[in-house]
Amino acid sequence: MRYQQGDTIVAIATPPGEGGVGILRLSGPAALRIAKALCGLAPESPNWPARYAHFRRFYGRDGQGIDHGITLYFPAPHSYTGEDVVELQGHGSPLALAALMQESVAYGARAARAGEFTERAFLHGRLDLAQAEAVADLIHARSEAQVRAASASLEGAFSKAVDAIYGQLLQLLALVEAGLDFSEEDLGTAHDSAVHHGLETLQKQLLHLQQQARQGARLARGGRVILAGRPNVGKSSLMNALAQRDAAIVTPVPGTTRDLLREEILLDGLPVELIDTAGLRESQDLVEAEGISRARQILQSAQLILLVADAHTGWQAEDQAILDTLPSIARLIIWNKQDLVTSLPKAPAHEACLAISALVGNGLDALKAEIMQQMGMENSACVFSARQRHVEALADTTEKVAEAVHMHHSAAPPELLAQSLREAANALAQITGKIDVEDILGEIFSRFCIGK
Numbered sequence: 001m002r003y004q005q006g007d008t009i010v011a012i013a014t015p016p017g018e019g020g021v022g023i024l025r026l027s028g029p030a031a032l033r034i035a036k037a038l039c040g041l042a043p044e045s046p047n048w049p050a051r052y053a054h055f056r057r058f059y060g061r062d063g064q065g066i067d068h069g070i071t072l073y074f075p076a077p078h079s080y081t082g083e084d085v086v087e088l089q090g091h092g093s094p095l096a097l098a099a100l101m102q103e104s105v106a107y108g109a110r111a112a113r114a115g116e117f118t119e120r121a122f123l124h125g126r127l128d129l130a131q132a133e134a135v136a137d138l139i140h141a142r143s144e145a146q147v148r149a150a151s152a153s154l155e156g157a158f159s160k161a162v163d164a165i166y167g168q169l170l171q172l173l174a175l176v177e178a179g180l181d182f183s184e185e186d187l188g189t190a191h192d193s194a195v196h197h198g199l200e201t202l203q204k205q206l207l208h209l210q211q212q213a214r215q216g217a218r219l220a221r222g223g224r225v226i227l228a229g230r231p232n233v234g235k236s237s238l239m240n241a242l243a244q245r246d247a248a249i250v251t252p253v254p255g256t257t258r259d260l261l262r263e264e265i266l267l268d269g270l271p272v273e274l275i276d277t278a279g280l281r282e283s284q285d286l287v288e289a290e291g292i293s294r295a296r297q298i299l300q301s302a303q304l305i306l307l308v309a310d311a312h313t314g315w316q317a318e319d320q321a322i323l324d325t326l327p328s329i330a331r332l333i334i335w336n337k338q339d340l341v342t343s344l345p346k347a348p349a350h351e352a353c354l355a356i357s358a359l360v361g362n363g364l365d366a367l368k369a370e371i372m373q374q375m376g377m378e379n380s381a382c383v384f385s386a387r388q389r390h391v392e393a394l395a396d397t398t399e400k401v402a403e404a405v406h407m408h409h410s411a412a413p414p415e416l417l418a419q420s421l422r423e424a425a426n427a428l429a430q431i432t433g434k435i436d437v438e439d440i441l442g443e444i445f446s447r448f449c450i451g452k
């Protein structure tokens with residue numbers, strides 16, 4: 001059991017460092033008592049009115065002033081966590097905040113774990129699990145598109161869609177179960193076609209939601225593109241052209257890209273990490289060899305490899321050697337230095353190609369569009385953010401519904417059909433955390449920041 005009833009937690013909610021305002025947040029049954037103590041007030045002093053800002057001085061146990069500022073009291077259940085919450089908004093002084101934190105602990109609070117406020121919000125039903133995850137995604141957003149998508153999920157856009165399908169699954173299950181005690185003849189074709197129709201509708205809606213969730217998850221996670229190719233074909237130049245600034249050192253001397261150079265670009269709001277490899281070739285140089293082994297590891301996690309080749313020199317044995325060692329990830333041959341040639345050289349058979357000039361800028365828009373497509377992003381104006389965990393739960397749900405459809409069509413016993421639908425509903429319910437999520441909570445909330 002992660003949650004202990006009766007525990008009052010405390011954390012500094014504002015980011016570390018100096019700032020205009022620093023906020024200490026308490027949540028739990030003793031929150032008000034501890035806040036009163038911090039303000040030099042007795043436990044039996046009148047309770048503070050709900051959600052009113054009061055200017056107060058904050059003291060240590062020795063009666064010495066630590067800071068002054070504003071107190072806010074949010075009585076349960078109308079607070080972020082669903083428990084009694086008090087905020088002390090003082091100056092953004094790391095030492096004053098640390099002192100207040102220490103005093104709170106002395107008065108009986110416990111330092112909160114990462115994400116513990118949001119975890120409590122989930123456990124008290126203030127947020128469902130997908131919404132709680134959206135809180136973290138909003139905090140960690142690196143682009144405006146990510147902010148918008150996470151905000152939509154936080155408002156419940158994703159959860160609502162999940163709940164709607166969940167409701168339909170339960171309805172269909174009830175329909176199937178209602179037929180359990182009757183024979184085929186008794187039920188007639190109306191029942192059969194209602195089940196048939198229900199299953200079909202479910203499949204369509206699941207497919208749609210899955211597509212949205214996949215894009216939402218990609219947007220939240222960002223993508224990764226590898227630039228591979230022999231030295232001097234223009235990998236660094238391409239990286240710079242896409243990043244539109246001089247991040248990589250571009251020089252005509254082969255082998256200057258010693259290690260993995262990473263650059264994050266935003267494609268339509270989707271953060272994409274571009275990784276310029278060490279050239280992926282054997283090297284006597286130790287530093288470079290290290291770069292090569294790291295490159296190979298990272299290759300596996302990319303969605304797309306751009307194999308850059310030189311249109312001026314044409315396809316060479318070394319290009320082929322690199323092509324032959326690429327892992328089986330989507331790839332595209334980029335004929336760079338298009339500006340130097342009037343016609344493109346012959347590419348290896350069955351390989352998709354795109355001609356560009358990193359120097360002049362030709363073909364970059366087409367390349368960006370191609371990258372987006374490989375990321376599975378129709379556009380980055382995603383309806384909501386999601387996570388891989390959600391995509392997998394939707395895949396499990398879809399699989400169970402497909403199973404049910406198969407049973408329905410092969411006239412399997414309705415008990416089996418009902419069982420598949422029940423399993424589908426359970427898989428779906430994991431997204432919002434309706435059931436069976438105890439063992440993933442630690443993993444989800446530990447990735448939050450302290451104080452959220």
Ligand code: GDP
Nearest residue numbers: 231232233234235236237251252337357358359
């Ligand atoms: P890398 O070793 O693959 O990273 O290649 P670089 O980006 O360092 O480029 C090698 C050389 O090719 C440099 O002199 C670049 O200026 C030149 N270069 C890169 N892209 C182009 C291009 O599109 N057209 C022309 N003409 N030269 C290019």
Ligand code: ZN
Nearest residue numbers: 192196408409
């Ligand atoms: Zn049917």
